[in-house]
Amino acid sequence: MKEDSPFTPGSPVPADLFIGREKTVKEILRYIGQTGSGKQENIFLAGDRGIGKSSLASFIRHLAVNEKNFIGTHVFLGGASTLEEVVRCALEHILKTSKTQNIYGKITDLFGDLRKYINEVGAFGISVSFNPPPEQLHHLVLNFADAISGILEKIKEEQKSGLILILDDINGLTETPDFANWYKSLTDHIATHYKDFPLLMILIGLPQLRDRLAEKQPSLMRIFRLVDIDRLSEGEVKQFFLNSFSKVNTKIQSDALDLMIKYSSGLPIFMQEIGDSIYWTDNDSFVDVKDAISGITVAANRIGAKYLDPKVYGAIRSKTYRAILRKLGEKIGKEKWADISNFKRKEIEKILDEEEKPNLDNFLKKMQDLGITIADLEGGVGAYTFTNQLYPIYIMIESLEHKKRVDGPLFEKVGKTSD
Ligand SMILES: Nc1ncnc2c1ncn2[C@@H]1O[C@H](COP(=O)(O)OP(=O)(O)O)[C@@H](O)[C@H]1O
Ligand SMILES: [Mg+2]
Incomplete structure (x- = not known):
């Protein structure tokens, strides 16, 4: 009888079989270091389909969580085409992650009245869903920076270095002009309102879509560290x-x-x-x-x-x-x-x-x-x-x-x- 295959065609590779990309990993670890000292950082990770973007992000998250004491959450936005969906998914994933990190109680407290829209699902309530009604969601879109700021406070109370939020497969979003504007004002708001904001956001998409975003909103691209990945040797x-x-x-x-x-x-x-x-x-x-x-x-x-x-x-x-x-x-x-x-x-x-x-x-x-x-x-x-x-x-x-x-x-x- 054969054991399970060590290969993972179609899903991100597990950290122990991740190969190569040393230079890129080192570069990103440098940005993680900056984040840890309170500076909000933004990375745009681009590359063709199947080249290994999600795997790299997942490996980075693994390092940041296990070696740098970060909280890391990896959100796949494949189907999302609205800001409401992005924010909902991001918060839902942060809740899920906090569950495995023992800060769930503290994080849910932050949700105040919105707590009733959080549901524990699956066996032993291991997974979490977050489904607030449209008007509340809209409010969260407008106040996302403040919501994250509250979460960062709790993370710091737990002696953690900060938060890594990976927004993967944003391809559906680059078409909506709101996304570029929202992201830009989000980072502007953070820069002008907070001194210490240990958040690293990693956006992942195809190179063509990044270029299209850059055309639509040139000032947006200036905030990103651009990371491109290509074939392995x-x-x-x-x-x-x-x-x-x-x-x-x-x-x-x-x-x-x-x-x-x-x-x-x-x-x-x-x-x-x-x-x-x-x-x-x-x-x-x-x-x-x-x-x-x-x-x-x-x-x-x-x-x-x-x-x-x-x-x-x-x-x-x-x-x-x-x-x-x-x-x-x-x-x-x-x-x-x-x-x-x-x-x-x-x-x-x-x-x-x-x-x-x-x-x-x-x-x-x-x-x-x-x-x-x-x-x-x-x-x-x-x-x-x-x-x-x-x-x-x-x-x-x-x-x-x-x-x-x-x-x-x-x-x-x-x-x-x-x-
Ligand atoms: N550095 C790597 N080492 C080993 N396998 C990898 C590596 N990068 C990607 N893979 C594998 O290649 C396939 C495509 O990777 P994935 O991260 O899903 O690419 P993308 O997100 O760019 O479409 C997956 O099967 C994944 O397991
Ligand atoms: Mg991918």
Whole structure:
């Protein structure tokens, strides 16, 4: 029987398997130090989907709580599009967190008349909900700084260093102009009314949305420390696989490890999907090349369905383009596993029909516009590289699946059918 997988595709990584980002962590710890001495700080953490923003924030919270004596709360605002919802979620999460930190009584006292809208839910009343009516909520939106100030007083009475409030996935909010204005006047109010305000707020969103916020409200962005995160290095991905597999007493053959690193392309989300698929594929606590290849294929399929299908197959409606993409997939299927990340225009042209050929250049341009390939400068004119190593695998799988739909099950033909 297999134990639980050490991998966490789709949710923030636990602190003990968090890898890399040392410089960024150090930088943020410096801001936490400032916060501890009473200065209100604001960080905007930006990066693409799946790059590891929530994981970094969660790791920072872990450090701040365990090593710097802070209270930390991480709020996911995915569905929120109003200030009322932000404030409600933030206060609800602070209540939840205070419950685990033994300051719950003190914090709820602060809520005064609003206490009747706090409910303990779940087994043993472990979780908390906070649902005040609209007019009260509106009042809290306008007086958020004062509400937080009261909470900070209680936190200080408990000899804690301060509060870290992480507002994650604010993407729905950047569209509402109120948000920028509210945030700006919140920090202005704090700066002019309070001398000691040990609060660090970390806002998390996509880089495009941060840029849009900056356009709408340039003076807002000046209050933020901007932190951007990007791909992990090969060395970090390697260390991640070694750490995670050693947790479940599994060894990795070095060629297999090279493939796993290559196909992760430095993207944490890919690294997790690949690790998880391989974990469930391997059955002798030794990951060899065969395990790696079948795990990577499963991961590519999963990732393709989640990220690439909408982006590529959804965007490429033209029948001719799709036919070209499938031929590209067939060609990839015939390559050696190690050389599938590049291709040349003239090799594709060779395998196209007469009516497909005139569309090839537009097809190649479309692939570049969609961010799937880039010109491979080292490969010379007409050479392309996939921006992500799993794209070619997915394109190959899609073309095989398509062939299966058209020609009947693939394995029947080679006499390997199992059902
Ligand atoms: N530094 C890291 N070390 C290990 N795994 C990570 C790291 N950063 C992210 N991950 C993993 O990558 C995936 C995406 O991370 P997440 O933090 O949810 O990204 P984002 O919030 O940017 O969309 C998750 O499965 C997470 O467990
Ligand atoms: Mg996230």
